[in-house]
Amino acid sequence: MRTTNLLRSQAEKIGFKRAKSGAPPGTMVYTGRKEMDQTHVHLTQYGPAQDRFEHQMAEDAIPDVHETFGTTWYDVRGLHDVELIETLGKRYDIHPLALEDIVDVLARPKMEAYKDGVLFQLKAFAFDEEKRQLSVEQVSIYLYENTVLTFQEDAGDLFASVRKRLETKSGRIRSRSADYLAYALVDNVTDRYFNVLDKIEETLDALEDGILKRPEVKTKGKIHDLKLSLLTMRKSISPLREMVGSFGDSDHKLITEDTQLFVRDLKDHVIQVNDLIETYRDVTNGLYDLYVSEISFRTNSVVQTLTIVSTIFMPLSFLAGIYGMNFEYIPELHARRGYFILLGVMVTIVVVMLFWFRRRGWLQSGDA
Incomplete structure (x- = not known):
């Protein structure tokens, strides 16, 4: 993402943020840009005693729950419909401060425990290799008794792999409680970080090859884009270590010890992601130094060639000058x-x- 685009995006979000200045705590104000016309609500229900899995979708409405299922999962895509999210909040007794954070796309990744629920907030990323642009999406996961509610900015399905595991009965999700589903969703977003970093690594390798073969003026801009993308990821993922640590050590009634064992393994993944980001930042800085060195070397080569040619013609000009007198x-x-x-x-x-x-x-x- 170019610096101007990044600053413009941040300025727009800050403008939305100021709209809630002076409002009492718990006031729901959507601080992002409207990404879709209608809010989609996906309802998924499953349980260990049921052989069937049910999934339904509604636009600008909340699908009805079948009480025969063990676990209910609402997936809300689109955060601009504050009234719909507030309705879900009243139905599942979501704390007003949690609702305020859900519609605040600038909220820091964190875990907040309330009396009857737990809120997880983190960032999801997608990387466009051609444009070298990193897109950021706010993701909120609210854990309630036998219920999980997820809130996404975009229409895309971030949790398609989790949904597929539920459909095919593979893995542990169907046989475990709602807190394991919340863990699986957080783990799914974390795994996507590795995919984004793989794309960034491929872009870095291509840039390095290009610099060694023939450095171009626009290469400097490409390196700067990657540097900004990695900086954005670092700022968003660094707090995730604290969030996952709180998840693994929580004594909340909705989080079981069995799930916490898996969460502690997830913490290692988060540490690995942070280490990779720092490594790629060093590589990016190294690429910039390599670019400057290559440009200087090629410039010196041109100057050297011109100097040699001039030096060769100096005695020839001297002789031609003498015999031209x-x-x-x-x-x-x-x-x-x-x-x-x-x-x-x-x-x-x-x-x-x-x-x-x-x-x-x-x-x-x-x-x-």
Whole structure:
């Protein structure tokens, strides 16, 4: 993402943020941009005693729950419909402060425990390799008794792999409680970080090859884009370690010890992601240094070539200048082969100088 676009995006969000300045705590104000026309609500229900899995979707409405299922999962896509989210909040007794954070896309990744529920907030990323742009999406997961509610900014399904596991009965989700589903959703978003970092790594490799072969002026902008993307990821993922740590050590009634064992493993993944980001930031800084070095080296090569050419022509110009003087008595001036003798002397001087330059190592090629 270019610096101007990034600053413009942040300025727009800050503008929305100011709209809630002075409002009492718990006031729901959507601080992002409207990404879709209608809010989609996806309802998924499953349980260990049921052989069937049910999924339904509604626009700008809340699908009805079948009480026969063990676990209920509402997936809300689109945060601009504050009234609909408030209705869900009243139905599942979501704390007003939690509702305020859900519609605040600038909220820091964190875990907040309330009396009857737990809120997890984190960022999801997608990376466009061609444009080298990193898109950021706010994701909120609210854990309630036998119920999980997720809130996404965009219409895309971030949790498609989790939904597929539920449909095929694979894994542990169908046989475990709602807190394990919340863990699986957080883990799913974390796994997507590795996919984004893989794309960034491929882009870094391509940039390195391009710099070594033929550095271009626009390469500097590409490196700057990647540097901004990694900085954005670092700022968003660094607090995630604290959130996952709180998840794994929580004594909340809705979080079981069995699930916490898996959460502690998730903490290792988060640490690995942070380490990769720091590594790629160092690589990006190294690429910039490599770019500057290559540009300087090629510039010096051009200057060296021009200097050698100028140096070679200096004695030739000297000789041509002497024999171009208007004096009648100049040695070899009237000699029949004087012109060819002078050319031979010039060629000999060029050969001797080139040989000497090569002995000094001044004629080494750029690939040497």
